[in-house]
Every structure is written in C-alpha cells, then in structure tokens.
Amino acid sequence: MxxxxxxxxxxxxxxxxxxxxxxxxxxxxxxxxxxxxxxxxxxxxxxxxxxxxxxxxxxxxxxxxxxxxxxxxxxxxxxxxxxxxxxxxxxxxxxxxxxxxxxxxxxxxxxxxxxxxxxxxxxxxxxxxxxxxxxxxxxxxxxxxxxxxxxxxxxxxxxxxxxxxxxxxxxxxxxxxxxxxxxxxxxxxxxxxxxxxxxxxxxxxxxxxxxxxxxxxxxxxxxxxxxxxxxxxxxxxxxxxxxxxxxxxxxxxxxxxxxxxxxxxxAAANTQKTQYLLTIVAGIFLPLSFITGLLGINVGDIPLAAPGSHGFWIIVLMCLCIFAAEIMVARRLKWL
Missing domain, CATH: 3.30.460.20 (CorA soluble domain-like)
Structure with a gap:
C-alpha cells in the first residue's frame, strides 16, 4: 500500500x-x-x-x-x-x-x-x-x-x-x-x-x-x-x-x-604445507646445485674436464645417485 x-x-x-x-x-x-x-x-x-x-x-x-x-x-x-x-x-x-x-x-x-x-x-x-x-x-x-x-x-x-x-x-x-x-x-x-x-x-x-x-x-x-x-x-x-x-x-x-x-x-595450514614442500625441494637440490656450481667454475685443473674422459656423463650419474639417496633418506625420515 x-x-x-x-x-x-x-x-x-x-x-x-x-x-x-x-x-x-x-x-x-x-x-x-x-x-x-x-x-x-x-x-x-x-x-x-x-x-x-x-x-x-x-x-x-x-x-x-x-x-x-x-x-x-x-x-x-x-x-x-x-x-x-x-x-x-x-x-x-x-x-x-x-x-x-x-x-x-x-x-x-x-x-x-x-x-x-x-x-x-x-x-x-x-x-x-x-x-x-x-x-x-x-x-x-x-x-x-x-x-x-x-x-x-x-x-x-x-x-x-x-x-x-x-x-x-x-x-x-x-x-x-x-x-x-x-x-x-x-x-x-x-x-x-x-x-x-x-x-x-x-x-x-x-x-x-x-x-x-x-x-x-x-x-x-x-x-x-x-x-x-x-x-x-x-x-x-x-x-x-x-x-x-x-x-x-x-x-x-x-x-x-x-x-x-x-x-x-x-589458509595458514595450506601455506605451511606449501612452504614445507618448497623447503624439502630446496633441501634436495642444494647438494646437486653445490656440485654443479663447484664443477662449473672457470679455473684450471677441473676434474673430468679432459677430452675423452666422459666427465659430463659421470657427473650426471653422480647427481642421480645423490638425488636417489636423498629421496630414500627423506622417505625414511617421513619428510615425504
């Protein structure tokens, strides 16, 4: 009305x-x-x-x-x-x-x-x-x-x-x-x-x-x-x-x-979970980054740098072994 x-x-x-x-x-x-x-x-x-x-x-x-x-x-x-x-x-x-x-x-x-x-x-x-x-x-x-x-x-x-x-x-x-x-x-x-x-x-x-x-x-x-x-x-x-x-x-x-x-x-739990995963990933790749960085410096007498030594493949195999070992340790410690 x-x-x-x-x-x-x-x-x-x-x-x-x-x-x-x-x-x-x-x-x-x-x-x-x-x-x-x-x-x-x-x-x-x-x-x-x-x-x-x-x-x-x-x-x-x-x-x-x-x-x-x-x-x-x-x-x-x-x-x-x-x-x-x-x-x-x-x-x-x-x-x-x-x-x-x-x-x-x-x-x-x-x-x-x-x-x-x-x-x-x-x-x-x-x-x-x-x-x-x-x-x-x-x-x-x-x-x-x-x-x-x-x-x-x-x-x-x-x-x-x-x-x-x-x-x-x-x-x-x-x-x-x-x-x-x-x-x-x-x-x-x-x-x-x-x-x-x-x-x-x-x-x-x-x-x-x-x-x-x-x-x-x-x-x-x-x-x-x-x-x-x-x-x-x-x-x-x-x-x-x-x-x-x-x-x-x-x-x-x-x-x-x-x-x-x-x-x-x-939201805080999701953020913590994401940060946790990033920390694990960073921890896994830190030794690998250290090795590749160390071997990538431009100075003389770098190991496995001589022609015919297959240094690249050896370093790749070494990194894979380290990566596998880190995964096993992380699983055993229940980080993953």
Whole structure:
C-alpha cells in the first residue's frame, strides 16, 4: 500500500502521510487533513491514528498546538535523536522505536526510526524515511482485521516492527550456513569479506536493538492506564521475541567468528604445507646445485674436464645417485 500524501489547496504537501479512524471492531476509515483538525472521539469512532512526515515544515508547532505537547516532547518527536526510548508523560505515552530499513539499496544495519505519541484516544506516529510497519498495520485496519483501540494499535506497531527484524536475522543465518558449505575450494579472500559483512551487520543490529529492548520494557512497565492488561501481555511477548532475536544475533556473530577462524586456519595450514614442500625441494637440490656450481667454475685443473674422459656423463650419474639417496633418506625420515 502506498502512503497517501495529502495536499492542501495551494498544492503544497501536508505532513499527513495517511490517517485512519478506528471503529473499535478492528476496522477503520481514512481521514483527511482538514477532518483531522476537527475530529473528536465518539462511541462509534473512539480512536484516531495519523502517520506524519516529521521533516515537514511546521510539524513541531502543530504538535504543540493541536496535541498541547510541551516543547521538549514535540522537539523529541520531530528530532533526529533516534535512539530507542519510551516514557510516560502524564496520561500519554511517548516512544522512539527503530525498524530494519528495507528500502532499496539499504543495508540491514541501516535502521529507520519511528516516533510515537498516544493519549489513548489519539495515536500519532512520525517518520523521516519510508517504513513498512505502519503500512502493514494500516492494511490490516482497511481489511477489518486490525487493532480496535490505542493500546492494541501501539502493540501491533511494535509487534510488526520486531517480526520484520527476524527476516534479516534468518537471512544472515542462512548466509552463514551457505558459507560453511562453501569453505572448501572457494576464494578465501571473498569468503572472509562476506563473513566480515555478516559480523558487521550483527554488531550493528545488536547495538541498535538492545536499547529497543529497554524501550519496550519501559512501555510494558510504565504505560498509562489506557494501555490495558492484555496489551501489556502482548508487549511482554514482543519483548521475549526481541530477546530471542538478540540471542540469535549473538549466535550468528559467534558462528561467523568460528567460521572466520576456521577459514584462516585452513589458509595458514595450506601455506605451511606449501612452504614445507618448497623447503624439502630446496633441501634436495642444494647438494646437486653445490656440485654443479663447484664443477662449473672457470679455473684450471677441473676434474673430468679432459677430452675423452666422459666427465659430463659421470657427473650426471653422480647427481642421480645423490638425488636417489636423498629421496630414500627423506622417505625414511617421513619428510615425504
């Protein structure tokens, strides 16, 4: 589903990417920017959700005026401070969460942040870069299978954000398994580059996801009263799932380290084997080189140099005998 970027009368883009009014039964209807300004909760339409582009000019001022937020809170919701965190402010919940960046050309460790504010009646989410999680939840609402209140909406957003992380973690695990199957007969340098990329992704995801674990725990423990008990249980399940993802990242990182050490050990063993063979060959040919070099000096009285003495063939036969003797000694000493 494409985000619905609304326009005002002048044609300038408004901050509203899309909005939905929940009907309390899992469904909802779209709402435009003008209606957002006039909206009030009713029994038939108890919750409003709007998804905003936080980089739009005037968003912070609008949040302060319409939601009556304090300046620090409005600044937090529109700033580039994207470290995951969550806290309660009166009867409202304020949170910054991160999700995997699945935009074209992005790497898994490139995280996308989403700011969230809710007072139990209105839910406001904000983003800078496209994030697929809000679109998924919006599709569920349009199909009548979405959340029915603000707490369930916050829970659905966090659940989908964490679930999508599992795809990147599974992909990294599959890549490690493939690399383990390809360790023999492949370019060592290329494989080491792939393993380094996996380790870098694991470290980056772990660095970003650990604060997210703390943020979700804060939501579960200190959310306002409108965040009901079943919502807290759902958040607890999401926290447990995130904890498993963090453990999987640790396993993937350790597997990559073991595989990297194994490849380097094999490469070192192959190098040592080659050096060993070259040393044996050099040791075998050293006496032969000494004899031929000694007899090849250009001075008088060189033995077997007289015409008719068959010196060349005698030297060849002598070198062959020395070579055979060296081979026998090397075999007996188990050098070959």
């Amino acid at each position: 494409k985000e619905e970027v609304l326009n005002d009368d002048s044609g300038a883009h408004l901050p509203l990417l899309f909005g939905r009014v929940l009907d309390g039964e899992g469904g909802g209807r779209p709402i435009d920017w003008d209606e957002v300004q006039r909206w009030n909760p009713t029994a038939a339409e108890p919750v409003l959700w709007i998804h905003l582009l936080r980089t739009h000019l005037g968003v912070q001022e609008w949040l302060e005026d319409w939601l009556e937020l304090t300046e620090p809170t409005a600044e937090l919701l529109t700033s580039d401070a994207t470290r995951p965190r969550a806290f309660r402010e009166g009867h409202s919940l304020v949170a910054t969460l991160r999700g995997i960046n699945f935009n074209p050309g992005a790497e898994p460790e490139d995280m996308v942040s989403m700011q969230l504010w809710s007072d139990g009646v209105r839910v406001v989410t904000l983003r800078r870069l496209p994030l697929q999680t809000p679109r998924i939840v919006c599709n569920e609402i349009d199909s009548g299978m979405g959340p029915n209140d603000a707490g369930a909406l916050v829970t659905a957003l966090t659940e989908h954000m964490i679930d999508r992380m599992s795809h990147s973690i599974i992909d990294m695990n599959d890549m490690i398994d493939e690399l383990e199957d390809e360790t023999i007969g492949n370019d060592t340098g290329e494989m080491l580059d792939k393993i380094v990329a996996v380790r870098r992704n694991c470290l980056a995801l772990k660095r970003h996801m650990s604060p997210q674990h703390e943020a979700l725990t804060s939501i579960a423990n200190s959310a306002p009263a409108w965040f009901e008990e079943h919502d807290r249980r759902e958040i607890a399940e999401t926290i447990a799932r995130l904890r498993r993802h963090l453990d999987d990242l640790d396993i993937s990182k350790e597997s990559a380290v073991v595989l990297q050490d194994d490849i380097r050990a094999r």
